[in-house]
Amino acid sequence: MEDPLASSTNTATLAAPAARRGRGFYFPDVTDAEWNDWKWQFRHRITSLEELCRLLPIPEGERDTRGQVLRDFRMGIPPYYLALIDADDPHDPILRQAVPVSDELWNRAVGDEDPLAEEAYSPVPGITHRYPDRVLMVISNTCAVYCRYCTRKRIMYDDAVPELELDRMVEYIAKTPAVRDVVVSGGDPLHLSTPKLERILAKLRAIPHLEIIRIGTRVPVALPQRIDDELCDMLQKYHPLWINVHFNHPRECTPEAARACDKLSRAGIPLNNQSVLLRGVNDDVPTMKALVHGLMRMRVRPYYLYQCDPVRGTEHMRTTVAKGLEIIEGLRGHTSGLAIPTYVVDAPGGGGKVPVTPDYLQGYDPVTGVARLRNFQKREFVYTDPRPRLGPDLGTIDVVLVEGEPGHANGNGHANGNGNGHGHANGNGNGNGHANGNGNGNGVAEVRVPANGNGFGPVQGGVASPANGQGPVVGKSTWVHGRGNRLPTL
Ligand code: SF4
Secondary structure (H helix, E strand, C coil), rough: CCCCCCCCCCCCCCCCCCCCHHHHCCCCCCCHHHHHCHHHHHCCCEHHHHHHHHCCCCCEEEEEEHHHHHHHHHEECCHHHHHHCCCCCCCCCHHHHHCHHHHHHHHCCCCCCCCCCCCCCCCCCCCEEECCCCEEEECCCCCCCCCCCCHHHHHHHCCCCCCCHHHHHHHHHCCCCCCCCEEEECHHHHHHHHHHHHHHHHHHHHHCCCCCCECCCCHHHCHHHHHCCCHHHHHHHHEEEEEEEECCCHCCCCCCHHHHHHHHHHHCCCEEEEEEEEECCCCCCCHHHHHHHHHHHHCEEEEEEEECCCCCCHHHCCCCCHHHHHHHHHHHHEEEEHHCCCCEEEEEECEEEEEECCCCEEECCCCCCCCCCCCCCCCCEEEEECCCCCCCCCEEEEEEEEEEECCCCEEEECCCCCCCCCCCCCCCECCCCCEEEEEECEEEEEEEEEEECCCCCCCCCCCCCECCCCCCCCCCCCCEEEEECCCCCC
């Protein structure tokens, strides 16, 4: 059987069409030993405009503006990650994430330095404490790759985080018993040497009330060679430890990335992916579907899909919330639920993550216990809450939903609803009498009927016509659903 994790020495993608990219195209003289050595990859990151222009066809007229962009936010692209770029495509999705473009300069006055107000929620430098039981700990100012849309551009300088500052962060967590979960992030923690990272993890693990350590990293995406046995052996000493990775495009799901994820999984580390919704990168359903399927094949759970934060200089990479909803709509029901991330908007100003979902719940009345739902095919359904227990001496009222042919159950008025059929409960489920029904235009009328006897629904196969009153209810209901409700009087 074919090894799904087999190396792609000379190509950089799982199913890439023939294109001018890959190690053989950009770096034909690099040896296997160099290519597979993460320190070589890190040292040879493309960081200057001159190097970039040697490798990619950057238009002459744009070099000056791109140089200005680099003065604002630096560039770092490992050769492995650069090799994923199609040299013929100026809109290549990998290029858009890592290569500075002139739009960053034109948009530099738009957006915020710190859109999530991380500094405002920072009790000590490097810690953001926004939610009661967990904190973010920024232990590095360096990344394998600098993403052009990064929320933390503001901290990406050359200097490492000083030891003293790291100690103060650990001390804060140790002094704050409410904190049971820490997200160790950056920058990218996994670019640190294994011993240095271990020193930090060991200090955190020594804090008795700290249950969970999570690491946020883009290393498996941009520098998968870094995930070696030494690192995995070290990490697995500090369980429960989780890792959040950051894949944005299916072309990043390479055999090398799959191998890195496999090593981490074998070290017992659950992997969750956090994607950012980016214009021109992954803002369409087929791309996002291919991405989540690629992740699932690597045993990485799609966790969050973030709306891109309004960071200074990234306006050209942002999309609308409508686009995010369209993508979730295009996934839900069309692939397994396990593959669908939670779409969130991180509320500007420090409001935290707000999940945003399409309108699957069309209405819910907690009094009647009736929820109107629609599914991925846009078909409507009604779900009812469990019935309250009824006492023998109490009058009961059945709440009956009458669903007519679409568009036929219009009007307000006095209606006689007869629901004949069988019910779950004892009794015959007949409801006669005064009913107030408000048609909602799509054929659903809600009717309250004093129960005749102690029968209650659900009742199926009933007929709710004709209706007398101001508004006609015509047509036969497709079904009648009753629910007992304790109401003292009517
Ligand atoms: S890897 Fe993460 S922290 Fe680093 S630049 Fe990219 S998004 Fe920002």
